[in-house]
Amino acid sequence: MSETRDPENRPEGISDYTGPAGGWGALRAVARTVREQMKASPDTRALLQMNQPDGFDCPGCAWPDPRHTSSFEFCENGAKAVTWEATVKxxxxxxxxxxxxxxxxxxxxxxxxxxxxxxxxxxxxxxxxxxxxxxxxxxxxxxxxxxxxxxxxxxxxxxxxxxxxxxxxxxxxxxxxxxxxxxxxxxxxxCHEATSTGLPKSIGIGKGTVTLEDFDHADAIFCIGHNPGTNHPRMLGTLAAASKRGVPIIVANPMRERGLERFKSPQHPTEMLSPHSTPLASAYHQVRIGGDMAMLKGMMKLVVEADALDHAFIAQHTEGLDALRADLDATSWNWIEVESGLTRDAIESMAQVYMKAERVIVCYGMGITQHKHGTQNVQAIANLLLLRGMFGKEGAGICPLRGHSxxxxxxxxxxxxxxxxxxxxxxxxxxxxxxxxxxxxxxxxxxxxxxxxxxxxxxxxxxxxxxxxxxxxxxxxxxxxxxxxxxxxxxxxxxxxxxxxxxxxxxxxxxxxxxxxxxxxxxxxxxxxxxxxxxxxxxxxxxxxxxxxxxxxxxxxxxxxxxxxxxxxxxxxxxxxxxxxxxxxxxxxxxxxxxxxxxxxxxxxxxxxxTRTWKTPSGKAQFIAHPHVEDQAERPLLLTTIRSHDQYNTTIYSLDDRYRGVTGRRDVIFANEVDLAMLGLAEGDKVDVTTPAGRTLKGFTLVRHAIARGSLAAYYPEANCLVPLEDYDPASGTPAYKSIPVTICAAA
Known part of the structure; x- marks a missing residue:
């Protein structure tokens, strides 16, 4: 069965992708890139050496290798990275x-x-x-x-x-x-400077705390602001294994991403021959761009109100809870819902999963870090985990998803x-x-x-x-x-x-x-x-x-x-x-x-x-409160830059983005269909995107997509022109690629 379909009246090169992440689409893509870059070269054997004990480390993402590697320990995008490097051209x-x-x-x-x-x-x-x-x-x-x-x-x-x-x-x-x-x-x-800057102040080190084996023992996994199907595809196998064990995987991301919904492993023949794929997200919450802090505060507010705290851990290992309590008490549910774009019921459902679990891993990517408040976002995730002592025990901790290997x-x-x-x-x-x-x-x-x-x-x-x-x-x-x-x-x-x-x-x-x-x-x-x-x-x-x-x-x-x-x-x-x-x-x-x-x-x-050792000045982990100002100003449209599936950072392997149904082009703006109707615009319209400072991305085509209300997305680096050098997180210096205030109108 075809994995794409083309309803009438969709823009050129735009279709609906109906298949899972991975699957036959991944195998076809690997075959195509091998054929185009390596021709009949015997060096295609390099793929079998990737991520093996006596081979080379994948030049793509930094997802770890399992202790017992398979004969094919690589993913579609890793194969692209290798063939792009081992090309005969x-x-x-x-x-x-x-x-x-x-x-x-x-x-x-x-x-x-x-x-x-x-x-x-x-x-x-x-x-x-x-x-x-x-x-x-x-x-x-x-x-x-x-x-x-x-x-x-x-x-x-x-x-x-x-x-x-x-x-x-x-x-x-x-x-x-x-x-x-x-x-x-x-x-x-x-990318992750907010992690390197924020986590040392919270837990004493600017790195993740989990191992790959911890995912085998977690009883809840939260995925916030990342897209594993494109940016770290080997993670999909780990998430699929957790899903098969019945572990709830809670996703918070502005866009619906196939790599967080369902997966068919190209490395398992029986799965490839089956008509079924593995569901990943047990709940998918489309938080508004830039709304992660509000969502996290809502979850923490509920945890504190339910007194679902690890009091012994907090007393022995932490400082600063009183200031965090005061900030959460001062945070209104109206602000939380407006900023996050999520209902209180949705956030309560996330908090219930978190409070019921004994071992929780929170994974996050650049959807958390590349904001003017990126460091605060990272520290809010650390706060959430500290409330229930999710450090220093098997199957729990924080997992920043790094990019390059x-x-x-x-x-x-x-x-x-x-x-x-x-x-x-x-x-x-x-x-x-x-x-x-x-x-x-x-x-x-x-x-x-x-x-x-x-x-x-x-x-x-x-x-x-x-x-x-x-x-x-x-x-x-x-x-x-x-x-x-x-x-x-x-x-x-x-x-x-x-x-x-x-x-x-x-x-x-x-x-x-x-x-x-x-x-x-x-x-x-x-x-x-x-x-x-x-x-x-x-x-x-x-x-x-x-x-x-x-x-x-x-x-x-x-x-x-x-x-x-x-x-x-x-x-x-x-x-x-x-x-x-x-x-x-x-x-x-x-x-x-x-x-x-x-x-x-x-x-x-x-x-x-x-091991619950905290290299902070006091020797204890720190709850760090980030008070905010609640105002009645209308929230602007926010645009995030994204990578296509055929892209790794600035390296663009082709003009396709398979999982989002884009073929042969990158000049698109992804938008919520309801937002378009309210603006008097429709899919296929040519638009100009403009920032308050007058920076403009001109003549791009609107594409309707399952993206949170009030949110837009465009490809990186094409949309970098909308971000001034001065627009960055003051704590980490990370540019705010993920939350650009804009207006859109029909192209001049």
Whole structure:
């Protein structure tokens, strides 16, 4: 049976998706991307090595691997990430001889990355408007000269993508700190910085507290503000297993997402042959965009009024309950219902499930963090769990769903603009350097410094920074105004085309590829979203002989920028065991690193709340109240940016979004049908979307969707133009991609 149907009068490329998440649609999508990217290459065997003990870690999401992996431990989007990296397509010197930079600027982001893998170091030549090949020595010399010409070290910004390994990220932060800056705008700043900022104040650590095995013991799971079918598909198997055990899965999300409704596992033949799929959400509450805090306060208000508290836990392990009680007492149900878009009955049903359960896990994603009050949202979830002692016991805890497969690990090994003094002391002792002590720039601050002309150099270890950030017009101009832009990448992207006075593109190995250094074949490590650290061993051939590993490129840049460096970069890169020894010296939690990470599955870092140890100033977990002002102002339409199913962050695999019924286009605005009728609009209308400051997204097509009243959605990064750089969470610096006040009207 077809999984899509096309009723009459729906816009072009829009249909209803009727199938489950996963299923035959996922298998067809994997087959198609393998055929398009890898052709008949024998490297398709790489899929069988993904997430296996002797293989490589998926370059996609950070969902953990089970202790006993299957022969096919990967998902549709992980397969896309691998085939996109292991593609047979090449972006070589002949490609750049055929295409000027001006021509490439007219290409879509999908076309740029779909062109293939980079094979040689490049620099931009303004006279010919082309990227031309250079030797590694020349590339390093040019970068080094530009960095040495800076007036001071804080004129350099060191951006890091979450796909970098622990070894590469550790060397990268060492490079920056010996150079003299803590400027680390990284991808965490744009996704889970609210977690990294908010949770330490609540529970003493900025990470999740659960393990994958905890899901086997939970008796209630809450999923708030995330879409596992697209952003972390392997989680669907875990949720399906819980559903089959009869565990209630309570969803709070503005949009109906198929990956939270039902699932058919492509890795289970009997399930694939069955006409049935596994239902996931036992209750689905469509909270209004930005209404999560009101919903959470409503739940907490009910828990407190019912006296369903773990009094012994609260007395022994927490502080601040009185202030939270006072805030909840002052919160009216009228405000809760208006802000959340949910009825009191709906919130009471959620609270009843929470109060009946003995072991509760709350999962959340960027639907919680990417708001101006994102840090407050995270702390409200922690408050809810603390009320009933849901930390430090099997099957319970908080589960932030990270994006890139090592975004958490990069932060653990030093990619932060806010280093602690004890970490800097150990780093300085290990290498004989003098790290700077002042705080550096996060992503928003880095772009502001570049716009103002205070920062002159941008070194990017992966990623597509200018496209990922809000306000592309301002970001593009800021990068173009630099003296130096260095991009360490597997594939060419739009940020490369924002040419500075000196622009270099340096090709690096991907996660799937064999890395050979002086001591022989090397491997790296990553940390998943549940703090498990394990090895990743690439085995495929590099796309060209001039492609180098990320650690080797970082070392080469460091030596060129600092001719009198005190670090023996050559020795570190020759044998990555030496890098891991130094990580252990700087971070005590990595004790016996090289031995433990060689064990199948690796090891887990210390998570204090798992043993009810709270690294807060008082040594206790903190209830943190966030009083609000209740007013009668009409609530504006709020727009959230979303990823399509064929997308991973700024990488767009195709123009399709299967689970939402979109094919071959991204120029759409998802809206509630009742809202459209009240506005005098209808599906298929072309509209302009405008913010109070006059930012406009023009000529997009309305698509009716099961989305909460008062809420709209549009694709990221196309809708980034609606978000000013100044619109961010003041506590974490995370841009407010998920709650943009707008009006819509028929297109001019």
């Amino acid at each position: 090449r972006v070589d010197p002949d490609f750049f001889a055929r295409h000027t930079a001006t021509e490439l600027w007219s290409w879509s982001d999908h076309q740029l990355e779909d062109a293939g893998r980079l094979t040689e170091p490049l620099r931009y030549d303004a006279e010919t408007d082309r990227f031309v090949p250079v030797t590694w020595d020349e590339a390093f010399a040019r970068a080094g000269a530009s960095m040495q010409a800076l007036a001071h070290a804080d004129q350099a910004e060191f951006y890091c993508s979450g796909r970098a390994s622990n070894e590469a990220a550790f060397l990268y932060q060492l490079f920056a700190r010996e150079f003299g800056t803590n400027n680390f705008p990284d991808c965490s700043n744009m 090592n975004v958490q690990g990069d932060r653990t090994v030093g990619i932060t603009e806010l280093p602690t003094e004890d970490m800097l002391e150990r780093l300085d002792a290990a290498f004989g350097i003098a790290s700077p002590r002042h705080h550096g720039h996060n992503a928003v601050e880095a772009l502001a410094a570049m716009r103002a002309g205070h920062s002159k150099a941008l070194i990017s270890l992966g990623g597509n920074l200018a496209v990922a950030m809000p306000d592309p017009e301002a970001c593009f101009a800021a990068v173009r105004g630099l003296d130096l832009s260095v991009n360490i990448l597997t594939k060419f992207n739009r940020t490369c085309l924002l040419t500075a006075k000196e622009t270099l593109v340096l090709p690096c190995l991907g996660r799937t590829e064999l890395d050979v250094q002086d001591a022989g074949p090397q491997w790296v490590t990553v940390e998943d979203s549940m703090s498990m650290v394990h090895a990743s061993r690439g085995k495929l051939k590099a796309p060209g002989p001039e492609v180098r590993s990320e650690p080797a490129i970082v070392a080469g840049l460091a030596q060129a920028a600092m001719p009198h460096t005190r670090v023996d970069w050559t020795a570190l890169v020759a044998d990555y065991d030496r890098i891991r020894d130094r990580i252990e010296a700087v971070y005590p939690d990595f004790r016996d690193f090289n031995r433990r990470v060689r064990e199948p599955g690796g090891f887990r870092l210390t998570i204090g709340p798992a």
